[in-house]
Amino acid sequence: MALGVGLTALRQGAVLGTTALRRRLLVSLEINNKDKSYEWFLAWMAHQAGEPSKGNVALRSAPWVRSHQLSVETTVEQRKNGSSSAAFKLVAGPGNHYINYKGAWMQVKRERETRSMQLMSGVPWETVTLTTLSRDQNLFPQLLSEARELAMRGQEGKLVIHTAWGIEWRPFGQPRQKRPIQSVVLEPGVAQRIESDIKTFLERRQWYADRGIPYRRGYLLHGPPGSGKTSFIQALAGSLSYDICLLNLSERGLADDKLFHLLSNVPERSFVLVEDVDAAFNKRVQTSEDGYQSSVTFSGFLNALDGVASGEERIIFMTTNHVEKLDPALIRPGRVDISELINDASPKQARILFERFYGEGERVAGISNKEVEKISEQLENIVHDEMQNGRRISMAALQGLFIRNNAQEAIATCRDLFTTRTIAPL
Incomplete structure (x- = not known):
């Protein structure tokens, strides 16, 4: 009996001692999937795991990653003509992984909570926890900065398209090669007028603030199909190093409150693009071919553009093939500041x-x-x-x-x- 009590006390002492030692010697960093660093870090791990190490030199000068549990992230792009393409990316899956970064060993634990989902997006909650010696905690900011630089390098010189996931904007597909603005041939003077107006707007932030004017700008490009409206917007975004946030007003589940949140939290240096706005609100009720009626109301869309709850620091582009079908309330000054006809070939x-x-x-x-x-x-x-x-x-x-x-x-x-x-x- 004495021996059993002694062994139990010894075991508990060992556990407590290990816990205390761990608290003093180890430090952990938790990253959840609501944070931008989450995607950057997983992409960084996938990149390092794809580069083979060469002897002990790699352990000291370059990151070393050992991961036996992988997950696949599939991105599918559905085109208007019915075709589609898919891209696959292998990242570290749930479980324990180990990396050696600048001579310091770190344990990477990815956990997924399958019993609870994010309310808006329906995506499971996930966390990545990095654990290393306390003396090496200064390496965390360096590692995250390196991961961010890698992510930005992959987007350098390219155009990123964002789409709405619940109340969040997320990159859609792989970054696309920027299209030279000279490759879109418009009637002489049209492209120059729009580009000059945007550059002037971007330079007058303080001018708007001094006069109490909301810092936002709206553009309407109208004209027949195939005239180059969307192509010009993509090329213009690329020339200004802006991204594009593609907003589909007919998306199921999109309501007024979600629309307010999306337009109030547009990623920095991004255009909001609403294509074929006449099809969404040719009447003051939005109904699709199968009889589905969207919960985004016409008044809700107008309030999101320039109402009390609307966001600032926003550039929005709308396109339409039938400008005559648009409600005058949508294209009045303040909601649409510049309206340009992009016509057939002259x-x-x-x-x-x-x-x-x-x-x-x-x-x-x-x-x-x-x-x-x-x-x-x-x-x-x-x-x-x-x-x-x-x-x-x-x-x-x-x-x-x-x-x-x-x-x-x-x-x-x-x-x-x-x-x-x-x-x-x-």
């Missing part, structure tokens, strides 16, 4: 686009500068003549024609792509 636009396609590459095939200029002038005359007859062609149709054909074939078949459409003023 003669000048067609010529510029033709010369960009064939001005360099086709010369290798034996077409001289004079021939390119002659054919582009011919195309310009064709577009002008068709416009006089009430027939138009979109920039998207011209681009597709130039991609498929050489210069002579394009000019010979371009008339087949013109359609009868009411000519809007350019």
